[in-house]
Amino acid sequence: MGITKILIIALLIWAAYKVYLVVKFRTKNSDYYGLNKKIIPCSFCKTHIPLTSAIKVNNKYFCSTDHSKNA
Numbered sequence: 001m002g003i004t005k006i007l008i009i010a011l012l013i014w015a016a017y018k019v020y021l022v023v024k025f026r027t028k029n030s031d032y033y034g035l036n037k038k039i040i041p042c043s044f045c046k047t048h049i050p051l052t053s054a055i056k057v058n059n060k061y062f063c064s065t066d067h068s069k070n071a
Contacts, residue, residue, distance in 0.1 A: 044070055 038051040043060040044067035054061040055068045062068040 042067055044068075 039048050040051050040054060040061050041048050042054075042063040044062055047063050049061075049063045051061070054063065055065060056062075057068045060068075
């Protein structure tokens, strides 16, 4: 095999690996970018917050501990 063919094969393997890394990174961090997050209003001030950062007290959701104390 000539050196040109070896270089082309190596370049194709490198490109496939780079594409694999990009796809892996995007699927792993898709939730980080705010995809698939449910947004809910605070029961006290009606500010909309992600469900993952809300504080739940008596089946109500709040944006902070101060607001949850007023419930």
